[in-house]
Amino acid sequence: MTTLEKAIDDVLRRDACSGCGLCARLDTAVQMRLDDRGYLRPQVEGESRPVPDAVRIFERSCPGVTVSAPSVSRSSTPHRLLGRYEGIWRAHATDPEVRRAGSSGGVLTALHQWLLSQDRAARITGAAAAEKEPRRTVPVTIMTRDQALAAAGSRYAPVAALDNADVLNPGSAVCGKPCEISALRNAAPDLVDGEAPLMLSFFCAGTPSQHATSTLLNELGVPDDQPVDAMRYRGDGWPGRFFVRSGKHAASTDYEESWGRVLGPTTQWRCKVCPDGVGESADIVCADSWRTDERGYPVFSEGDGMSALIARTPRGLQAIRDAEAAGIISLSPLPIRELAGAQPLQVSRRRYLFARLLGSRLAGRRPPRFRGFGLLRLAVRHPLKAARIGRGTFQRVRSTRSR
Helix, strand or coil: CCHHHHHHHHHHHCCCCCCCCHHHHHECCEEEEECCCCCEEEEECCCCCECCCHHHHHHHHCCCCEEECCCCCCCCECCCCCCCECEEEEEEECCHHHHHHCCCCCHHHHHHHHHHHCCCCCEEEEEEECCCCCCCEEEEEECCHHHHHHCCCCCCCCCCHHHCHHHHCCCEEEECCHHHHHHHHHHHHHHCCCCCCEEEEECCCCCCCHHHHHHHHHHCCCCCCCCCCEEECCECCECECEEEEECCEEEEECHHHHHHHHHHHHCCHHHHCCCCCCCCCCCEEEEECCEECCCCCEECCCECCCEEEEECCHHHHHHHHHHHHCCCEEEEECCHHHHHHHCHHHHHHHHCHHHHHHHHHHCCCCCCEEECCCHHHHHCCCHHHHHHHHHHHHHHHHHHHCC
């Protein structure tokens, strides 16, 4: 093994890989493949040819090794649970077609189209259904309005955005999961010639197994050996339904059933100990701005899509303001406490993450290093619940490792 291969192997042995695809940018021999559990993992195929200082870049940037919270600038406002921000709004695309196609308010899709039309980005790296096999999700390069629309909507399945070489091209923008953006942000000074790409992200609850998609399709009457003509996880409404078409057969199910019962429970372990599902390393972040009931719980009834939009950096803030001035997106104020109330998973995960990390380490599984998120301070505010969560994590990890 090369030194880089050993570093990758260490992350894999600890089950700390998020499947972001960074290693594929560090060595042309690294290919991202589905493992037997249905998650994307790096494999070295052929002769290893790492880039200069590959190990140093990997150890500083790989989300399976370390993730550091970005520093808070003078102009930004810190928030202990949802991260720093320059501005925060309710938002939606002003184009009704774009708004309906997106998972929530279509804001990311609208921004993609606008960045391209204004030559603010020559291309955008994103993710979409594979053209010949819509069951699978693949990294794509977006260069037109039609390509942006085709990539609209969440994809609750493994995909490695950084497995697309275009993320390193000058003049690009990148839309990816928070772990992918964190990895790119840290690696960009060594890998990108010139200014780093504009980085867009979204609140992420984790990456489910590809097997969960197969399970859902089977339940909807589309077995593994039957061709799929079209498939979406969300979109065409808010929150939108999981939909599949295979020949003359079409079927769908709602968000609570698809994500809540089938997809969500299969998220990989690295996602369950993620400190940054809210995309702190990005310039711009979108999230679902769920309506809530009288108890404060999110309501998933269908309606017109609405996003929460966050500017994390001055660069992101400028892009958002310019897009609003151009009439591409509509903005209204959103108190951050309301967003926190609409995102209970993100709030709870960060609040009790220190307990999960401690329980995992005591059970023999070494998690990545997370710096600057104030996790211990958050946990001690609720010591009894943190202790219960830590004990539960210890028992689950120990049980898994003993099989």
